[in-house]
Every structure is written in structure tokens, then in C-alpha cells.
Amino acid sequence: MEPEEVQPVQLLTPEGKLAENEVYSPFIAELSAEKLRELYRYMAMERRLDAEATSLQRQGQLALWAPALGQEAAQVGTIAAIKSSDMVFPTYREHAMALYRGISPEELLTMFRATRHTGWDPREHNFHVYTLVLAAQTLHAAGWAMGINQDLRTESVPRDRAEDEIVVACIGDGATSQGDAHESMVFAASYELPLLYFIQNNHWAISVPTRTQSRGPLVNRAKGYGFEGVRVDGNDVLASYAVAAKLSGEIRAGNGPKLIESVTYRMGAHTTADDPTKYRSSEEEELWKGRDPIQRYRSWLSSAGHADEDFFAEVDAEYKDLAADMRKSVLAMEPIDLDRVFDTVYSEPHRQVETEKAWLKDYEAGFAEEQTEAGTAG
Amino acid sequence: MSAIKEMVMAKAITAALRDELAADQKTLLIGEDIGALGGVFRVTEGLQAEFGTHRVIDSPLAESGIVGTSIGMAMRGYRPVAEIQFDGFVFPAFNQITTQLAKMHNRTDGRVKVPVTIRLPYGGHIGSIEHHSESPEALFAHTAGLRILAPSNPQDAYWMTRQAIVSDDPVIILEPKRRYWLKGKVDLQNPAPDAFRAQVLREGTDATIATYGPLVPVALAAAEAARAESRSIEVVDIRSISPLDDETIARSAAKTQRLIVAHEAPTFGGIGGEIAARVAERAHHRLLAPVLRVGGFHMPYPPSAQEHRYLPDIDRMLEAVDRSFSYQRSA
Numbered sequence: 077m078e079p080e081e082v083q084p085v086q087l088l089t090p091e092g093k094l095a096e097n098e099v100y101s102p103f104i105a106e107l108s109a110e111k112l113r114e115l116y117r118y119m120a121m122e123r124r125l126d127a128e129a130t131s132l133q134r135q136g137q138l139a140l141w142a143p144a145l146g147q148e149a150a151q152v153g154t155i156a157a158i159k160s161s162d163m164v165f166p167t168y169r170e171h172a173m174a175l176y177r178g179i180s181p182e183e184l185l186t187m188f189r190a191t192r193h194t195g196w197d198p199r200e201h202n203f204h205v206y207t208l209v210l211a212a213q214t215l216h217a218a219g220w221a222m223g224i225n226q227d228l229r230t231e232s233v234p235r236d237r238a239e240d241e242i243v244v245a246c247i248g249d250g251a252t253s254q255g256d257a258h259e260s261m262v263f264a265a266s267y268e269l270p271l272l273y274f275i276q277n278n279h280w281a282i283s284v285p286t287r288t289q290s291r292g293p294l295v296n297r298a299k300g301y302g303f304e305g306v307r308v309d310g311n312d313v314l315a316s317y318a319v320a321a322k323l324s325g326e327i328r329a330g331n332g333p334k335l336i337e338s339v340t341y342r343m344g345a346h347t348t349a350d351d352p353t354k355y356r357s358s359e360e361e362e363l364w365k366g367r368d369p370i371q372r373y374r375s376w377l378s379s380a381g382h383a384d385e386d387f388f389a390e391v392d393a394e395y396k397d398l399a400a401d402m403r404k405s406v407l408a409m410e411p412i413d414l415d416r417v418f419d420t421v422y423s424e425p426h427r428q429v430e431t432e433k434a435w436l437k438d439y440e441a442g443f444a445e446e447q448t449e450a451g452t453a454g
Numbered sequence: 455m456s457a458i459k460e461m462v463m464a465k466a467i468t469a470a471l472r473d474e475l476a477a478d479q480k481t482l483l484i485g486e487d488i489g490a491l492g493g494v495f496r497v498t499e500g501l502q503a504e505f506g507t508h509r510v511i512d513s514p515l516a517e518s519g520i521v522g523t524s525i526g527m528a529m530r531g532y533r534p535v536a537e538i539q540f541d542g543f544v545f546p547a548f549n550q551i552t553t554q555l556a557k558m559h560n561r562t563d564g565r566v567k568v569p570v571t572i573r574l575p576y577g578g579h580i581g582s583i584e585h586h587s588e589s590p591e592a593l594f595a596h597t598a599g600l601r602i603l604a605p606s607n608p609q610d611a612y613w614m615t616r617q618a619i620v621s622d623d624p625v626i627i628l629e630p631k632r633r634y635w636l637k638g639k640v641d642l643q644n645p646a647p648d649a650f651r652a653q654v655l656r657e658g659t660d661a662t663i664a665t666y667g668p669l670v671p672v673a674l675a676a677a678e679a680a681r682a683e684s685r686s687i688e689v690v691d692i693r694s695i696s697p698l699d700d701e702t703i704a705r706s707a708a709k710t711q712r713l714i715v716a717h718e719a720p721t722f723g724g725i726g727g728e729i730a731a732r733v734a735e736r737a738h739h740r741l742l743a744p745v746l747r748v749g750g751f752h753m754p755y756p757p758s759a760q761e762h763r764y765l766p767d768i769d770r771m772l773e774a775v776d777r778s779f780s781y782q783r784s785a
Binding site for chain 1: 479480482506508509511513514516518519521522523524525526527528529530531532534546549550553554559560561562563564565566567598599601621622623650696697698699700701
């Protein structure tokens with residue numbers, strides 16, 4: 077049996093023309109011109125950051141970089157549609173979402189320079205640190221959502237606050253094959269959790285196509301768990317916003333989990349260690365270049381009169397500075413002290429950790445003494 | 455009114471869970487069949503009726519889910535106590551425990567605490583079928599970020615469970631399921647010694663047997679039997695596997711000059727080897743014999759019809775004591 081095709085929700089055609097949609101268009105109508113320009117800003121910021129990070133990696137200044145190139149609309153549209161108090165559990169490619177939450181490029185690049193494992197405080201931004209063992213974070217998201225329900229039951233936080241919170245679990249098409257993704261959806265359905273699954277289907281899990289992860293559209297999985305899923309054109313920032321706004325509102329109203337399959341494309345490599353020419357065609361890449369999320373949105377913003385050339389010039393100039401600042405701050409990053417790594421293995425004292433820390437200190441002090449002695453002798 | 459009660463270990467754990475649920479609204483239990491049934495060992499019996507379905511949560515049949523959601527709840531400020539039904543079923547949760555739970559505090563530079571307690575009924579001698587009698591502690595002890603406790607009596611079970619729950623670190627409690635029905639006095643007011651320290655349970659002068667969890671009563675019985683042969687055996691209850699109180703163990707070994715370490719887990723790559731190395735480093739010059747290990751063999755846990763030959767017993771411990779005495783120090 078051939079799997080059922082599902083047409084993604086699209087409000088903006090690749091040519092930058094608005095497409096009317098009875099259900100979703102009203103969510104766009106309420107956006108101010110200022111808000112619409114802001115969406116563009118974050119998309120452009122991500123793309124600039126991406127280019128700079130890729131070049132920093134090529135120059136040996138980053139250990140690795142995972143570009144989000146091409147996924148800007150999916151990410152910005154979705155995060156703009158939820159509240160800043162909603163906790164987000166990202167994978168490791170949600171750079172545009174991180175920027176939107178006020179995480180600085182420097183904080184974002186910390187783990188990629190490998191000076192620290194993570195660079196920001198999750199509670200400060202309601203944005204968890206990146207998770208690399210994929211799909212594990214979808215269970216943390218479910219647990220966080222169970223905590224929200226728990227808050228309501230025990231009335232341990234003001235009711236209106238907890239009732240207003242939802243959680244977003246990000247996941248890629250590849251990681252939907254992980255058992256944890258399944259278990260998370262089982263928990264979410266069973267406990268009717270206020271949880272939005274945000275699947276970015278970027279077509280490639282490193283070199284393996286989505287077809288290997290799923291015979292049919294990923295959105296259809298939601299049905300099996302007993303909740304609603306919507307497929308959206310992830311290269312359309314307006315549709316991404318509208319779908320996330322609608323579903324998050326319904327979750328907030330107490331209707332349990334929902335799922336978004338955002339169909340987009342990883343225009344760059346999986347990471348800077350990857351070589352896409354080995355597994356995908358240039359025809360395919362060209363096809364998706366024609367669906368570039370930023371081009372599409374920019375041409376609509378102009379034609380609809382929401383932004384003029386001065387605006388785009390200003391944004392370009394601003395991010396030129398951002399790139400230069402970013403480069404400076406990356407080069408100046410101090411690695412974490414190994415003492416600090418010792419100190420955070422546990423939050424309470426642990427005999428073996430303390431002993432080893434003390435040993436290393438003595439051992440290294442021995443070298444310092446030798447050097448001093450050598451210096452004195454010389 | 456005396457707060458000292460006689461109870462079996464399973465009920466001491468129930469009491470500890472009840473007292474922590476009552477003390478802190480943020481404490482909650484999650485696991486398979488822990489609600490109406492009270493768990494397959496009845497350790498959570500009555501708690502759901504007392505505290506509600508939202509604080510004693512029957513989970514879907516998914517161990518990774520149990521631990522993964524516990525991590526999420528802990529991030530939000532809760533203190534989840536997760537029950538894994540049997541030792542052999544902890545492995546679906548192995549990734550969540552080792553790559554997520556153990557590392558979270560460290561990888562977030564101390565910003566995110568995950569005070570999750572994992573209760574793990576473990577060990578053999580219950581005549582069960584496969585996957586129900588294992589001792590996986592070495593796999594977790596090797597993972598930095600986890601604390602691992604192994605109570606051997608009701609008093610420790612009560613206080614270790616409470617200390618594990620209030621600890622801000624993730625703690626795995628290895629509950630020796632064959633000792634669930636072991637009776638003992640529990641002082642509900644005066645805490646047992648620090649959960650993360652070893653304890654000398656029986657003083658002796660000729661050799662030390664150090665062990666934890668289910669084998670502690672076996673070691674005590676072995677010491678008693680050795681007395682008939684005029685050998686005075688000291689018994690150390692290791693209690694905490696991570697951190698390991700190598701100081702107390704080495705002090706005892708230095709005193710008696712002979713050390714035998716016993717556990718149900720296979721000796722190869724196990725806790726006994728770690729202790730042997732540490733004691734050798736601390737007390738090499740005091741030892742009259744190499745540290746000897748008594749434990750399981752390098753095989754999957756055997757069918758329980760043969761577990762009596764696999765598990766260390768009094769005779770295996772005494773044989774190790776004899777062997778220890780057979781070593782002669784050359785002049």
C-alpha cells in the first residue's frame with residue numbers, strides 16, 4: 077500500500093505570493109509590520125551567523141559546526157508563535173530559535189569551540205542546552221510537561237502561570253526513529269501533556285534520506301498516538317508561524333499534545349565534517365535553492381510594502397558587525413578550567429573526585445617547581 | 455514514645471518513601487505497577503491511595519521513558535523517585551542514565567541539578583527466570599555523576615532512601631531483593647551513619663571481608679563460622695559504591711592484614727577489582743596476602759536452578775579466607 081501523501085500548509089508560495097487559507101491566514105493577519113520585519117531579522121541573523129561559523133570552523137577555530145542553513149523559516153516562524161515562558165528542548169541545530177530567545181552568538185558557539193560543553197543558562201532563556209544523543213531531549217520535554225501538570229495538581233505555582241505554559245520538543249526526521257521519540261509520544265498522549273513536537277524534516281539524517289526513517293509522512297505518526305499532527309511548509313515562515321500559533325493555542329487550552337512536521341531542507345552539510353556530494357544530487361540542491369526561505373519572504377515583504385530597501389540594507393550592515401564581533405569573541409574564548417569540571421561532576425562532595433582533583437593539582441605543581449628550579453639553576 | 459520499630463527491609467523503604475512524600479510536595483514516585491498494585495515487591499503499597507495518582511505515578515511500560523521524564527521533572531524542581539522493576543530491565547534506560555542523568559549537572563556547568571533517585575531491586579537468589587537476578591552496579595559505578603548506594607539492612611534501607619531523595623545528585627539505590635523480607639530494627643528518629651560511608655559491622659583481627667547489599671548477612675555468618683576455627687574476621691559493610699569509602703576499607707585491611715571482597719556481580723571488571731587496587735595503593739606494605747575476590751563468574755547470570763553454584767556463599771567466603779592464609783610472605 078502506498079502511504080498517503082499530505083499536502084503541507086503553505087501561505088507563501090516559493091515565488092513570494094500570498095496563498096489564502098481559511099484556517100491559517102487569520103493568524104498572519106494579526107501580525108504587525110514590525111513583527112513581520114522582526115521575523116526577517118532573525119532569519120537573516122541566523123544565516124549570517126551560519127556563514128561565519130562555517131568559515132571559523134574551516135580556519136580551525138571551531139571543533140565542529142552544524143549549519144541550520146535553509147531551516148531559518150521553520151525555526152523562526154515556530155518560536156515566534158509561542159510565548160517566551162514556554163520551555164524549548166532543542167536538538168543541536170536550532171540556532172535561529174536560540175538567537176530568538178536572546179542567546180548570544182558567543183554563547184551559542186561555545187560548545188562548538190569545545191571550550192565548554194554548553195554556553196547558556198537554560199532557565200534564563202527557557203531554552204534547554206543542546207542535546208547530542210538525539211531524541212533523549214523529547215523525554216526531558218515530556219518530563220517538564222509532566223511538571224507543569226504537577227504544578228497544577230499541587231497548586232505549587234500560581235495557577236494562571238502553569239496553565240499558560242506549554243513545552244516544545246524539537247526533533248529531526250532522523251531522530252524520529254529513536255525509541256525515546258516513541259516513548260516520549262506515548263507519555264505525552266497518556267498524560268495529555270501540554271507538549272508540542274516540532275519535527276524539522278530537513279530530508280537528510282547525515283547521508284540517509286527521510287525515506288529510510290519513515291515510509292510515509294512523519295506527520296501521520298501523531299494519529300497513531302492519538303493526537304493531531306499538521307504538516308507545514310517549513311520554508312514558509314508565515315505558514316510556520318500560523319501553524320505553531322494555532323496548535324500551541326490549542327495545547328494551551330488543555331487539549332493535550334500536538335505535532336508539527338515542518339518540511340524543509342538542510343541546504344548545507346550535516347556538519348562541517350560532512351560531504352553531501354557523496355549522497356545527494358546537485359539537481360536536488362538546486363531545486364531547494366529555488367525554495368529558499370529567506371528569498372521568498374524578502375520578496376513578499378517588499379511587494380507587500382512591509383519593508384523597503386533601506387531596511388534590508390540596514391539589516392545587512394548590522395549583521396556584518398555581528399559577524400566581526402562574533403569572530404572576535406570566539407577567538408577570545410577562554411576554556412573552562414579542569415578544576416571547574418571536577419567541581420561540577422556532582423553538586424555535593426564526592427570523595428573520589430576530590431582526591432583526583434587534589435592529585436592533579438600536586439602533579440602539575442611538581443612541573444611548576446621543576447621549571448622554577450631549572451630557571452634558578454640556569 | 456520510642457521511634458524504634460522492627461520491620462522488614464521492603465517496609466522500611468515504604469516508610470522512607472512515605473516520610474519523604476509527606477515532607478516535600480516536590481517528591482513524587484514513578485514506575486511500572488507502583489500504584490494500585492504497590493509494585494511487584496509491594497514496596498510502594500498504599501502510597502498511591504495516600505498521596506494520589508499524580509504523586510505516585512503509574513508509568514507506561516518504558517524504562518527509558520521513566521528515567522527520561524524523571525530528568526525533565528527534576529529540571530523543573532521535582533524530586534522524582536523512579537522504580538525500575540528489576541535489575542535486568544534497567545538497560546533500556548541505560549542511555550538516559552549514563553549520557554543524560556549522570557552528565558547534566560556537569561555539562562551545564564552546575565546550572566541544572568537533576569535530583570533523581572532510581573530504585574533498582576537487584577541481585578539473585580530468588581529462584582527467578584533470566585533478567586531478574588542481575589548485579590549491574592559496576593556499569594553505573596564507572597559513570598561519573600552517579601551516586602550508588604547498596605543497603606544491607608532495614609535501618610540503612612530507610613535512611614539511605616531518605617538521604618538519596620534529598621540529595622541534589624542522581625542516586626541509584628541497589629535494593630537487595632532477596633533481603634526485602636529481612637527483619638531488623640529501624641530507628642525512625644536518629645539517622646543511620648552517613649549513607650556514603652562504609653561501616654565496620656563486626657570487629658575482627660585476622661582478616662576482613664568487605665561486601666555490600668545482599669552478601670552482608672552471608673559475610674556475618676561466615677565470620678561467625680570462622681570463629682569456630684578460632685579465626686577472628688572483621689566485616690565491613692561497604693554501603694556506598696560511589697563514592698567509595700576506600701579509606702574505611704583500607705583501614706580495616708591494614709589492621710587485619712588480609713582482605714576479601716565479595717559481591718554477587720562477576721569479579722571481572724567489577725567493584726572488587728577496584729577495591730583491591732585502591733587498598734593495595736593505600737596499605738600494600740601492611741597486607742600479608744593479595745586482596746582476594748569472591749563473586750559471580752564471567753557468564754550471563756545462570757538459570758536459577760544453578761544459581762546456588764554461581765552465588766558466593768559462606769563456604770566460598772571461607773575458602774577465600776583460607777586461601778588468604780595460605781600466602782607466605784617471603785623474607
